[in-house]
Amino acid sequence: MSELKIFLSHSTKYGELAKRLKLSLQALEAETLLDIKISEEMAGASNWRQWIEDNVRSADVFLLLYPHASMDMGWCNYELGRFLDKGRHIVCIKNTDIAKPPPAFEPYQAYDANEKGFAKFIEELFVFGTFTDGNPLNAAVGELGSEFYKRANDAKTQLAKQFSEARVLEHFYEMRLVISICYDSAGKFDAEQSIVKGNPEGLRLLGLDDIAKVSWSKVRQSLGQTAEWPAELERSIPSLAIGSLPPPLPPFRVSSEIYIPVITRAKSVDKIVRQLAVIFVATDVERLRPRLFPDSMPGGLKSLLHVANMIFRARWRILEPRFREARYRALSTERCSEVARSVIADYEQMQLDAEKQGMSGIESFYAIFDRGLRQEVSAAGDEWMRLTTLMRATPADNPEELSRQLKGLLKNNSKWLTIVGKQFLITVAEFDEIHGTSESAERSVV
Secondary structure, eight states, rough: OEEEEEEEEGGGGHHHHHHHHHHHHTTTSSSEEEEOOOOOOOOTTTTHHHHHHHHHHHHSSSEEEEOTTTOOOOHHHHHHHHOOOOTTTTEEEEEOOOSSOOOOTTTSSEEEESSSHHHHHIIIIOOOOTTTOOOSSSGGGGGGTTTTHHHHHHHHHHHHEEEETTOOOOOOOOOEEEEEBOOTSSSOOTTTOOEEEEEEHHHHTTOOOSEEEEEHHHHHHHHHTTTHHHHHHHHHHHHHTTTTOOOOOOOETTEEEEEEEEEEEEEEEEEEEEEEEEEEEEEOHHHHHHOOOOOTOOOHHHHHHHHHHHHHHIIIIIIIHHHHHHHHHHOHHHHHHHHHHHHHHHHHHHHHHHTTTOOOOOOHHHHTSSSSGHHHHHHHHHHHHHHHHHHHOOOOSSSSHHHHHHHHHHHHHHHHHHHHHHHHHHHHHHHHHHOSSHHHHHHHHH
């Protein structure tokens, strides 16, 4: 054999690595020449599909460079499909931190891209004739002390070093989405056709686990009516198309955390936005939380106002938005179940937040209320437990049942508001007595 043809398949990101490998191997050739094809050396104005077709099909060996597991395999798989044929060799050189070749290449021979792996590949290629029916390409590569032996040693060291540099991992400390925007025939934003992709962290944040891509309408549905930022983002699209800076998007809450959506990139063509990238920045809730009460305020009143805040939160953050959604939108069975589960999850989170504020245990909660209100507190608490237990055990599967369950919780919430109002009047009256400002105290002074 006077010539061995090798097609070197790789990502353009690793073009320099492909050139280094080609030159290193050609430095070891003797009588048999190596014709190594890499796409970077394709002549200008070439029909690249035909170039791939011609050079892949005529190659004796298909060699894949796989330096990083994140490498885009689209074109490499395409090239492999053109090569597949009986009697020809398919080889993969992968970096040492990659457990196995990509799926399409798993059945074929693979070498680790360290000194030991490159030494083995070079020896089998030139000395043992593994890819040339046992005919050595250059036996001198394996002869200790020969010039070719020294070149092979240098090549394995340099190639291993260059591959190791490609092992650097990119860490994106962010939760992100990329929205590919589509428009309807009237030129309006089409939520159903616009596709959203994201990293796992970004998708999980929006409740979209295990979904690679999804429509924007599905994202809106997952977030429900409580998140305002999606609508604000849609409204900003026309201004972004003419180069305006992205507007600040409203923060939103997931469990106990608050996240701020930020538009980081917009791509447009002819003043039409085609793509938006959004990241979600987690905030430190405790640092952002305003000091609601003066330090000198009595602890009992602070605790009462914390309870009032919990009741307001339950009504206007948890119940009211979900009730409106169930009452006025034709929800699917799956969405009804999602809403029911989200109500329970939000209540559980609210209880955890209450514990952080010092209200841990039923005793500390009951201690906030006057003895004369304990019976009402107990009755309202028992009713709340019954309603939430029912919602947890049998999540509604239709809008009517979901509305009924939420209406029951809203009525229970009203009872809690009444109890807190009564307790507030009692507490204020006690302040008057302490400072001698009650009517009885004034009469005694007179």
